[in-house]
Amino acid sequence: MLDREFIVSNRELVEKSATAKKCKVNFEHLFKVINRRKELINSLNSLREEKNKNSSQVSKTRKDGGDISPLLEKGKEISNKIKEEEEELKRIEEEEFNLLKWIPNILDEEVPSGENSNFKIVKEFGKFEEKKLSYFEIIKSDEGIDFKRGAKISGSHFPLYLGKAAYLERVLVNFMLDLHIVKHNYKEIFPPFLVNYDSLFSTGQLPKLEEDMYRLKDDDLFLIPTAEVPVTNIFRDEILNENELPKKFVAYSACFRREAGSYGKDTKGLKRLHQFNKVELVRFTKPEESKKAHLEMLEEAQRVLVLLGLSYRVILLPDFDTSFSSSKTYDIEVWAEGSKEFLEVSSVSNFLDFQARRGKIRYKSREGKNLFIHTLNGSGLATPRTVIALIEKYQTDDGFDFPPILKDYIKFGREIFKSL
Missing domain, CATH: 3.30.930.10 (Bira Bifunctional Protein; Domain 2)
Known part of the structure; x- marks a missing residue:
């Protein structure tokens, strides 16, 4: 298995090796999946940070005797959004894994390569x-x-x-x-x-x-x-x-x-x-x-x-x-x-x-x-x-x-x- 970040950083080498080894991989789709995974992780990090801030605000407002109902409703919305994106992330990571497992190892630079390559x-x-x-x-x-x-x-x-x-x-x-x-x-x-x-x-x-x-x-x-x-x-x-x-x-x-x-x-x-x-x-x-x-x-x-x-x-x-x-x-x-x-x-x-x-x-x-x-x-x-x-x-x-x-x-x- 190749490292995800290595694939992103060395796309040309990875695709060249896969083509030479006759491994059919939909790289366009793979990179869409990788990008979506990254978006979801970033979004979840932001949502969790927002949830923590909202929880702190609930505690402060309750202590001050204020109305916490809007904050509780907002917290519920954030939790539902987190659950939704966590489920999507799980599906995306499974899809990513099922694509990554078909990608072969990269070829050493000394390996003879090219259309008419021979041993x-x-x-x-x-x-x-x-x-x-x-x-x-x-x-x-x-x-x-x-x-x-x-x-x-x-x-x-x-x-x-x-x-x-x-x-x-x-x-x-x-x-x-x-x-x-x-x-x-x-x-x-x-x-x-x-x-x-x-x-x-x-x-x-x-x-x-x-x-x-x-x-x-x-x-x-x-x-x-x-x-x-x-x-x-x-x-x-x-x-x-x-x-x-x-x-x-x-x-x-x-x-x-x-x-x-x-x-x-x-x-x-x-x-x-x-x-x-x-x-x-x-x-x-x-x-x-x-x-x-x-x-x-x-x-x-x-x-x-x-x-x-x-x-x-x-x-x-x-x-x-x-x-x-x-x-x-x-x-x-x-x-x-x-x-x-x-x-x-x-x-x-x-x-x-x-x-x-x-x-x-x-x-x-x-x-x-x-x-x-x-x-x-x-x-x-x-x-x-x-x-x-x-x-x-x-x-x-x-x-x-x-x-x-x-x-x-x-x-x-x-x-x-x-x-x-």
Whole structure:
């Protein structure tokens, strides 16, 4: 949520960001509502002041033995007017809120923008070699991934991992968790996979992305699209102390996405799923520290791919690809040697105070002021496309092998991080 006064003072920037993110907001009507709210507040302040003066006059006149009837009648008129305007103010503030909640976060000045904007490549790592087979040709065995039986059990885009592929998935998740805990000093969280409406509103998925959510209507709960949602909401409606910041959390979760409207966009195999696993990094920082934290998280996510021996690139997303809540997002795209393409495995975003305002997440400064926290998150990493890249890079004549770092991790566990 953007601050009302910020919107008024930065109308051009706010409207430009909303247009770029394809968010339809009636700004003309919004500003009329904002102005009417201001008029009502000013009017109510004047009426209350007038009421107080009239009450004082009633007391004085009664004490002097005068006729207070006209003053009482005037007081009644003022009270009725106050009640009327308070009711209108309540309606206006509800209308204002229903308009404000559809306004996306502003875009960072470094985000590529404009009619023909495109992502900006900020880093390339490794050699972009090619292999003969794609993962789809490699995993058709009892030790691979069975899409047909997964579809029989649940429907399309629900893979069934078997044997070695299932083991790879489990080892990869544990490896990433331990890396971020041991080397990057994150605290592990194991969150609920079902959340309420308020949680998804705070992080910005609702109301805009409701059609992409799996919902349990009888319980009014939603399956999480990412661990970002429950972890960010840990401190919803709370005020932390400045000395508690920053906070760094890492969480594994299954992620559930209907992906409405996405059919036909790389839907084959593991590239686009309704359920997948992901390790998520979430930070809570003071405003002046969030830009530095953003770059640190980007490095931490890349570290996973470096250790796995995978090549990748980092891109800065353009305005139209930056999410509703994000101000600036980097994507990390791994190179899949058999598929011969880049695949997104991580998005690392800075939300500034946008989510904190929606969720009322604040901290008390040393000066005693309650200020909004900055929130950030990033995938560290999502597994499906990482698995694609691993299977293709480490393909063998009879299937695929594990990368050396995972073999060491299986044998020695967290001990391997001491030498990294």
